[in-house]
Amino acid sequence: MIAGLVSRVTTNPLYILGTIVIFQMVLNFNLPFWYGVGFLIAMSYLQNVSYGLQARAGTRSSNAFHLITAVLASFVFFATFRYLVRENMPLAFLATYMFGTIFGSLHGNIVSTWIENKIGARAEAPKTKPQLLRFWPSIVALLVVLALQLLFIPFSMNALVVMSLAxxxxxxxxxxxLLRLARSSDNYWFHGCTALFHIGVAFLKLAIMIKYQMDWGLFWPITTGSVIGSLTGQYYARGLSEWFKAGFDSHVSGSKKVEQPWNQMFVFSLGMVIHVMFFGFSNWTAVSLLLLYAFCQSISFAVVSRARQRNHHGYLLWSSVFSNGIWYLTMHQLALKNITPDKTAPYLVGNTVGSLVGQNVAMKAEKKLIARMDIGTA
Structure with a gap:
């Protein structure tokens, strides 16, 4: 019994991280630090609960469920990231952030599964099934809301900046x-193309958000734009996945060996050739570091994204450790520094190739664990 308890404590990342946080609080008897720990645990927990809800809602059949979770996730992430950015992403909060987000990842899946069962949302639904919120009227209404925000809400920065960010x-x-669905598929080209598109846009967005220190004035246009994009992506994702002939569980149930994405990795890695043509080999140490961080970050994102869609809590738990830890370290070391054009190619290439590798690693893990998509948790 004692051996079993010790084994559970030493192999469960929540126990390990919780112990680290407690030791930090005992050794650092400082009320502002304690407040930061409490606030960050609560917000990071809510962040990943809401993100887990949105991640699953984006591949389910209910527009209303998707819209509500998108707004919730946007608000919680904005508030959490704003706090971290203004605190300069201190490494002292790494264990705290990881504890909250990992705990939230587990509960996000549990809560989402419960809601999906209640409202009848499924990964596959009959095309004739009525929606509480019809797609195009919802998009038109949201575009009107976005236009009204840009016209009437006073912003502390240039209106063009706000519009660009939206x-x-x-x-x-x-x-x-699109990427959420592509990550859970078994098609490397579909995944690689959507990853490159997403990472490129996200890189520009991150640069603006950090430059303006996550000003609250950016929240509403960001949220509205996020909901519009998320609903639109969900609407078209299935069609694109069918066009790419992307499956989801064929690698789990079939006897076919999971292949390596060598061709795709080679093509997307050519971005570094373009980088050398423009910037040469100057500052190569920093470029290599960014490439490595982006590569690891994207592997972790691909793995945890797939884990959220599958029926294995242990798989989700450890992939969340990897994902949240690497993300925090990347933001601390790189993203909060000056984002310049020479960082574009290594960030995009590292993330895209890493996402493909993460997809490959995840498919092999799923085959071994028999972790299927959209089955009740176990």
Missing amino acids: ILTLLDSFAFA
């Missing part, structure tokens, strides 16, 4: 809605 957010969420 458009980038729309494209980012559209691309990410």
